Amino acid sequence: MSKDLISQLIDTLRCLPGVGPKSAQRMAYHLLERNREGGNKLAHALVEAMEHVGHCRICNTLTEHDECEICSNQGRDGSLLCIVETPADVLAIEATGYRGRYYVLMGHLSPLDGIGPEELGLQKLADHLDRGGIDELILATNSTVEGEATAHYVGEMAHKREIRASRIAHGVPIGGELEYIDGGTLAHALAGRQSV
Amino acid sequence: MSKDLISQLIDTLRCLPGVGPKSAQRMAYHLLERNREGGNKLAHALVEAMEHVGHCRICNTLTEHDECEICSNQGRDGSLLCIVETPADVLAIEATGYRGRYYVLMGHLSPLDGIGPEELGLQKLADHLDRGGIDELILATNSTVEGEATAHYVGEMAHKREIRASRIAHGVPIGGELEYIDGGTLAHALAGRQSV
Structure with a gap:
């Protein structure tokens, strides 16, 4: 020693x-x-x-079981599929009261690091979409360059299969003061304004 | 489960x-x-x-051996004994190039929490001092109320055995600007001034 x-x-x-x-x-x-x-x-x-601990057979998240708790819960809405990058993102979205299902990418597309659709295992997601029963894909990847690229790519996968795809809203955080919000976020908030 | x-x-x-x-x-x-x-x-x-990992037979620090590395090093000056509260303090003082030996109290006196001389195991330190060969005790406990009380108590133990005891200096840290030093430290620095 x-x-x-x-x-x-x-x-x-x-x-x-x-x-x-x-x-x-x-x-x-x-x-x-x-x-x-x-x-x-x-x-x-x-x-x-x-x-x-391994990966869920269906949604790819980390779990010690063959199917994770959410995938094996029959009460969840199977027509809504939320795409996230990591298992921690699942916990964050669970805290909002979301009742649909998830698919966890375990990363994001990053061609510079040699991570393309194949390396990310998007075929598993494609198979999942092909099994049918999904009405809407919610793209909840991070708001980074890689996250946006991944959201775009997965969105295209949905369009090809005629599944609706939506991106979570980006804008001013609740409780945030405009004065302290960065320009990029504020530009997003303006571009994504909704009529009231 | x-x-x-x-x-x-x-x-x-x-x-x-x-x-x-x-x-x-x-x-x-x-x-x-x-x-x-x-x-x-x-x-x-x-x-x-x-x-x-247990305690060193001699200096009471944490070690996996019967005697810690410092105690079993014959090149260390056995006439200098530095009293510290924790094994992490030993590492901090080692970094200064100190070449004497240590005794680790593994805590401090704290009557309010029911930790008196007996609970702190000061008998082991007393036995250590009684074995002789120590010329000076350097009291390097923390500069907190409990640390000061512990230093005072251990200092008295040394005086009873006619061993010199000294307390590490408290004052303005090197590189510190007077403007940002708290009043207590500054008062200590003034009281402990040395002629140049």
């Missing part, structure tokens, strides 16, 4: 996003000094999740 | 200091989507550290 266990723990904690050397050190000492039980529980949860 | 593995992972990640629900979620998805190997390594490092 080349390094001692405490240094190893500090090093491996740095694989967590947003954790630098100082936070990793603080975390390691906190667990060792005050919460060994928590540390053991965390180790167990990590092993279990890394081992057993 | 009541909760799914992903939720369990998110919950257990929150035992890390400074990790709230959003960061925990981000960490869990990051590991699952992009770094399963890192997750497994982290689990392994956690198990090993929680299982095997």
